[in-house]
Amino acid sequence: MTDDFLWWQDGVIYQIYPRSFADSDGDGLGDLPGIMARLDYLQELGVDAIWLSPFYPTPDKDFGYDISDYQDVDPRFGSLADFDRLVEEAHRRGIRLILDMVLNHTSDQHAWFQEARRSRDDARRDWYIWRDQPNNWQAAFGGPAWTLDPLTGQYYLHSFTKEQPDLNWRNPLVRQALLDVFRFWLERGADGFRLDVFNAYFKHPHLPDNPRKLGLRGFDRQHHIYDMDQPEMMPLLNELRHLLDTYPERYAVGETYMATPQKTVSYCGPDKLHAAFSFDFTSSNLLYPWNAVWVRQKIEGREDVFGAAGIWPTTVMSNHDLPRAASRYSRGAGDDAQAHMAMALLLTLRGTPFIYYGEEIGMRDIALKRSEILDPPGKKFWPFYKGRDGCRAPMQWDASAQAGFSTVQPWLPLHPDYPLRNVEAQRADPGSLFNFTKKLLALRKEMPALRRGDLVFLEDTPPSVLAYRRETAGEEVLVAINFGHSPASFRLPDGKWEVVLASGTPEPPGSLGPGQVCVMTN
Ligand code: GLC
DSSP states (O other), rough: OOOSHHHHHSSOOOEOGGGGGOSSSSSSSOOOOHHHHHHHHHHHHTTTTEOOOOSSSSHHHHHHHSSSSSTTTTTTTTHHHHHHHHHHHHHHHTOOOEEEESSSSOOOOOOHHHTTTTTTOOTTTBOOESSSSSSBBTTTTSSSEEEEETTTTEEEEEEETTSSSSBBTHHHHHHHHHHHHHHHHTTTTEEEETTTTGGSOOOOOOOOOOBBBBOSSSGGOOOSSSOOOOOHHHHHHHHHHHHHHSSTTTEEEOOOOOOOOOHHHHSSSSSBBBBBBOOOTOOOSSHHHHHHHHHHHHHHHHHHHHHHHTTTEEEESSSSOOOHHHHOOSSSSSOOOOHHHHHHHHHHHEEEEEEETTGGGOOOOOOOOOGGGOOOOOOOHTTTOOOSGGGGGOOOOSGGGGGOSSSOOOSSOOOOTTTTTSSSHHOTTTTTTHHHHHHHHHHHHHHHHHHHHEEEOOOOTTEEEEEEEEEETTTEEEEEOSSSOOOEEOOOSSSOOOOEEESSSOOTEEEEEETTTEEEEE
16 A cells, blocks of 8 residues: 555545535525535535535436436536536645436436337337336335336336336446446546445346345335345446546445445455445444444444455445434534534544535534425335435525525525524634534644554543544554543553544543543654
């Protein structure tokens, strides 16, 4: 491993949900020029790359994850010319761009599907998956994964909503067309891709029923052994990697569907994906609460698997599909201690951190009435599951009307805390999560140990304290987090330890206030 900074491994990636970041034209929806106008902010924060959730033409049945044209920009978000300018302006600031590739399915409004459904003999028919009779597969967003298309009397497969028909990756023409989509954006300057549910591209050729198991919803009552993770995925990843490697420093990160660390590493390597998500820290619940013991177990679990396989991990606390970390863990509206902890873990564990927009100011999920819910699974499963709109609220830039996001009422309500919780206010507050994040990002840049160093736990710490060192031959950093409600102290390893960054009121090295995070160097 060389010491040269490798952007996708040493860098930090910031996820933008374009419709919620910045609205430049006053239609209540964020857009590409809005993002462009905020690049200086991202540079000031210190991120190395942006992952843009989909901005392609879409009828919005799954808010951009149902694409009707892979090679254009939805006019509500801008134009291809805006995209080109965004690439240029981002690159001028040393920021790379990662695009979301949603290639398991198209929108039902995509020209390919419109043609495919015309007749059983249409040249495009086999671009999708049709059957006279459905099998038992279930859609992740509820109900059967098959819908009857009355015109031709056959059922088509859709793993998500019925407006998202699954593509038939076994058809060589489909494969070619989709690889061309990568080429199209590579040529326009994209630095990498996030592959949406990539491990579901291939289904078992005979579409057998999935075996049943216990579970709450229909989808969870099956072992998903025939509708995902088929062996054909590996040669495709080889081919994709080969394509990416014909350009300098390009990157692909996969969204592993139903991820475990084991499954995730199997898709990564020098001839496969650079990285894939395993959502190690997003599943704490009543049985497995967010505390020092649970977090350590999760870190050890992934370190064992990724370490043994020699695969570089990624770290995710929040994204557009999950309740935000600050909402999951905070004890009250004004309490940012837990958000500091989550940020410290995100930026100091071994792996590439993915920050979700607004995470740097501790944005919380919005609460919606049933009538306000837009997200399809939220509509379907309310009140048991309220969907994903909560984490997609507009970015809180300042205390002005519409939070500096737009001049009109945004597509989703603003969080009512925005007059107090916003970028401008936190910039001016030395103790804010924003300034903590910014300092930690700067420390990562300065200290190779925080990027490449080994991770070694401190033993004999009190049960509420999680502490670990990141170390290289010449450098040591110690991160200590007190998950408890009372002060705690622990024995420091030998050396002259100095606190370089702490949340809350400073304490001497080896002491931590309740809910405090402390970063030390030796
Ligand atoms: C992925 C996306 C999610 C989307 C789904 C279907 O899980 O992250 O937002 O709804 O795929 O495309």
